[in-house]
Amino acid sequence: MNIPLRNKIISFFVIIWLLVFYYESTCGYYLQPLFKRELPRMKFLFPPAGWIMFYNIGDNFSYAEVYGVKDNAPQLIDPHQILQTRAIGYDNINRNALITVLSPGMSDSFCPFLKRKFPYFDKFLITYVEYPHLSEQPFDKIQTVVYTCE
Amino acid sequence: MNKIWNRLFLEERPSIGLSFFRIFVALTVGLHVIPSFFHLDDNYFSTAFKTFNTDFFPALFIEWVQKSPDLLVVFFVIAFVITWFCFLIGLFSQLSCILMTMCCYYFYALNSFHIGTLSWDILLVTLFLMCITPYHGDYFSIDTLGRGDLEAWQRRRPFFIQRLLQLQIASTFFFAALYKVTGEGNWITGNPIYYLMNYPAQGVTKHFLLKEWMSVHPAFCYVVGLLIVASEISLPFLLFIPKTRRVGICMGFFFHVLLVLTLDVPSIFIFLFPAQMLLFIHPQRIIDWIMTKRRINALSPRGKLLFDGDCGFCRASVRLLQVMDLWGKFEYAPGHKGMSEMVLEAADGKIYGGFFAFRQLVWSVPMLYGMIPVVYFPGSGIVGPWVYRWIARNRHLLPVFHPSAMRKCH
Numbered sequence: 001m002n003i004p005l006r007n008k009i010i011s012f013f014v015i016i017w018l019l020v021f022y023y024e025s026t027c028g029y030y031l032q033p034l035f036k037r038e039l040p041r042m043k044f045l046f047p048p049a050g051w052i053m054f055y056n057i058g059d060n061f062s063y064a065e066v067y068g069v070k071d072n073a074p075q076l077i078d079p080h081q082i083l084q085t086r087a088i089g090y091d092n093i094n095r096n097a098l099i100t101v102l103s104p105g106m107s108d109s110f111c112p113f114l115k116r117k118f119p120y121f122d123k124f125l126i127t128y129v130e131y132p133h134l135s136e137q138p139f140d141k142i143q144t145v146v147y148t149c150e
Numbered sequence: 151m152n153k154i155w156n157r158l159f160l161e162e163r164p165s166i167g168l169s170f171f172r173i174f175v176a177l178t179v180g181l182h183v184i185p186s187f188f189h190l191d192d193n194y195f196s197t198a199f200k201t202f203n204t205d206f207f208p209a210l211f212i213e214w215v216q217k218s219p220d221l222l223v224v225f226f227v228i229a230f231v232i233t234w235f236c237f238l239i240g241l242f243s244q245l246s247c248i249l250m251t252m253c254c255y256y257f258y259a260l261n262s263f264h265i266g267t268l269s270w271d272i273l274l275v276t277l278f279l280m281c282i283t284p285y286h287g288d289y290f291s292i293d294t295l296g297r298g299d300l301e302a303w304q305r306r307r308p309f310f311i312q313r314l315l316q317l318q319i320a321s322t323f324f325f326a327a328l329y330k331v332t333g334e335g336n337w338i339t340g341n342p343i344y345y346l347m348n349y350p351a352q353g354v355t356k357h358f359l360l361k362e363w364m365s366v367h368p369a370f371c372y373v374v375g376l377l378i379v380a381s382e383i384s385l386p387f388l389l390f391i392p393k394t395r396r397v398g399i400c401m402g403f404f405f406h407v408l409l410v411l412t413l414d415v416p417s418i419f420i421f422l423f424p425a426q427m428l429l430f431i432h433p434q435r436i437i438d439w440i441m442t443k444r445r446i447n448a449l450s451p452r453g454k455l456l457f458d459g460d461c462g463f464c465r466a467s468v469r470l471l472q473v474m475d476l477w478g479k480f481e482y483a484p485g486h487k488g489m490s491e492m493v494l495e496a497a498d499g500k501i502y503g504g505f506f507a508f509r510q511l512v513w514s515v516p517m518l519y520g521m522i523p524v525v526y527f528p529g530s531g532i533v534g535p536w537v538y539r540w541i542a543r544n545r546h547l548l549p550v551f552h553p554s555a556m557r558k559c560h
Contacts, residue, residue, distance in 0.1 A: 006308070007156075010159060010160060010308055010310050013282070013310070014159050014310050014314065017314060018317075021275075021318070021321070022321075025321060025325050026325075029329060029332075029334070030332075030333070041205075043207060043208050044207065045274065045275060045278060046271065046275060047268050047271035047272060048203075048205035048206055049268070051268075051321075051325035051326045051329060052268065052326075052329050053269075053329075054326075054330070054342065055326070055329040055336075055337075056335055056336050056342075057340070057342035057345050057346060058336070058340070058345060059340070059345045059348075061350060061353055063352050063353075083192075084189050084192060085185055085188065085192060085193060085264050086185055086188075087182075087185055087264075087416070087417070088185060088417050089181070089417040089420060089421075090414040090417065093352070094352065094353060094354050094356075094414040095267075095354055095414050095416075096353075096354070097263065100201050100263065106201075109200060110199055112197075113198070116197055134345055134348040134350075135368070138348060138350075
């Protein structure tokens, strides 16, 4: 390929890339509030929420706990037995991967998954655990059953 | 304006840094995705518990991927492993990168539960840029051996991909800091480090030496938080200004080591980001450094490799060694007629033959570092010489796999 043509193609690509990259980086948290409306987003490439690494950490912490019930006696299931895939260099459970199971509609797929993995139990309790004020009341813990897998 | 644009993106500079970076991209992708293959029934088969990233993929695409039968999942697993390995070793670098990235998208759309994190999205941006050109296969690759170019390590390419990768990592730092202090970010109004230090055992904070102490010293935590934001904001500038670049890279490395030691963060933070910061080193500096090492080695006593000069296969193999011998550590010379194995006369006067000569070579040739575990694997001292002897006996029957050596052979 001749060099001037190659340079034109590269320049075109770089300009488009930079425009899209910085548009997507600022869209969710800056451009949309500025224009007060939903702006078109590009699928398939950029982090949808922007580069929000640890941007908002509150004084509370919540996670999911799963109990297996056998003969009416609930028993906590180690989350590492539920999510057995081991990531290299970090623990996905500590990154709160299981909290997803509390989202609405998740019971439809999570209950059959639990029944397949733990046939020993009669039913399962999916609970939401929250520490509302970590720094002031570190032992104040609220736990509620979100749904039951019969 | 034209001059600046040219210097920023179009100027041809050595691509060896990008080739080195390819290895880290491949390792990061592999470390992230391959563990999920050990539990296909939990992660990808019809029995899996799945979540979908509908913000990243159009709903139609997710629906389409969900129709995959388990057999197709197995096909994609095999395709991923093959293309990933090809990308790692630089065999058909660009093609393998494209196919591997397609597999990554497939698994991400199939189930985002295990692999779908913000850092994975960032990695996909990097992969997309790597797919654009074959420049990352210019060195440290099988593709280089195929070309047989002895000067491959100083091959020059337009700089735009490396520059865009630099901008990506710098912007990641910058925006990560900006989000922390504006909008919903609470690093000024709250005390995130203090909260993290008080997280229960189930949380993202690891147990480290100062954790207990920090959990009761909110003022110290607040200052640490501000320092982190200040570092993230300043890193892009430190990295782009030539005079402060070295400080920026060291600071970036330190920052990521601290992150990994204190928090459960995905492997991309330690395997990809530090390597991406090395892309800020001016490629010409790398070439100058290599040239200096080659000059020093040329003037010092060097190992001498003697081979059968009558055998095309041997000449082709030596040619490949010359391509891989980045530091110019060896001299290559035809030995006596009909020699049964290659002989290495080491710089310290020791003589090694056949497989054991090869064992010595792998320590000095960077592209052979990956062979170190293989040639020192328990039992290789028995199997290795046997395999070597078999190849040596049949060397005149083996194909001459390098065209340039073949031409010289006849």
